[in-house]
Amino acid sequence: MAFKENPSVYLVTKPAINWPQIANFFEEENVPPIPDSVRAGDDESAAVIEISARMCYMSYGRGRRDITDFINNLLSSKDGSVFEHVNYGLIVTGVSRSLTHELVRHRAGFAYSQRSQRYVDETEGTFVIPPALSSKRDFTKEARKVLDDALVHAAESYTELVTALEKSLPKSIFDSNTDRRKAIRQAARSVLPNATETKIFITANVRALRHFIELRGANFADWEIRFLAIEILKLLRVEAPLLFGDFLIEDLEDGTQITYPKYSKV
Template sequence: MSLKVKLLEYTPNPEKVIASAAKLCYSPVGIDEIQEGLDEERVNKFLNTLMSYGHESPIEHVSFTFAAEGVSRSLTHQLVRHRIASYSQQSQRYVKLDQFQYVMPPAIYEDEKAKKLFIKAMNDSQESYNILVNMLNKKYLNEGMTKNSAEKKAIEDARYVFPNACETKIVYTMNARSLMNFFRHRCCSRAQWEIRQLADEMLKEVRKVAPILFKYTGPSCVNGDCPEGRMSCGKINEMKEKYR
């Protein structure tokens, strides 16, 4: 199943909001005047000043909400490690998967033998899930549970046979500072291929609505040296070109 990412909502006028917060920090204005004179040039100046000072707290005032589908449980296990965020993921406890979708790594897809083995494993998981749901459902009904309760408990137990490749859908919200940290780690060539694809698509979306703020955003090496040491991909110039 192919990846799909959508920017659902975001703080209106995000760059102006950040510039207003920055202006309050660095000038003697009151709250009635903080947005006066904030044209595109002034907003750009405030944002560049913030980045050069390393003063990132004002960018926490804006947030972005995404929806993603066609992603694996393996990806979302990594995504939720970014803790300053909010997540709502499709539940396998409440949603019965009569035919689950899955994500196949490109390296497996390109190898016919590996591909057949992978597909067999997915089909076996679905078959086991179906059998377990039926077995457990009968067991819980016999124990006196209602029809709805028995099915819910059956699918929440049977789901343990599903693989990390199982496709899922998720809505998540990050403030701009957390989002930049996410891009620094997940746009890096050392990140796993799937979450790197997700990060690239997210970056395209936020640049449409906040081009100044995210102009120089990407992996860590875009704005400095590579932090990976001996594990560096050795393609800093290519990465700078790609993300700038």
């Protein structure tokens, strides 16, 4: 049995531009070549936004010369659809099932693949400690004992249930061993708590990610998902500063952080 207090977030996929094809397109259309027509230069995330947005008016090589000004104008005028062309893939581990239950409510522009509790055995029992009960918060030590006892008990019950079902569920009613194993685990997982650790692969576009970070990075969001939203923001604003640089991060007295954007829901 193990406890985790912080998630791990891996940025695993990001946009890539096929520059020779873009150059061919510009040549065919008789518009200025790269770099005159792409002010974002080698910032590929911003370049995807610029190339797609300029398609609307065929304004390659014209209009706003400064790419920051160009992107901020799209954000402030809520021209959000072009931000859907840029997608990132993230692997997130060390988060609780209650966090992912909240996460998967974000539908538009998100794709998810999550570790299955039917296919994967949970006997190892890894649990995520809510931030309020983290070992860094000495003043919640007593409350933490209550949680630890409950988690130990849940892990034991899971293992006992698996063993009992392995003995009692007749093999004859299943087509395969895999089906039987799934039936055992899907029943046994009913005793696992919200704190059970899970792993999830998320792909989302920038419009959707900005909305997620705004909602879940706010003061009223649960501390665990708020921490995750801010971790994701920290990765993305290094990766794509023009697309996420308007978010400010603030430290609160309770030891947590919040974030909010200059340009709300685009």
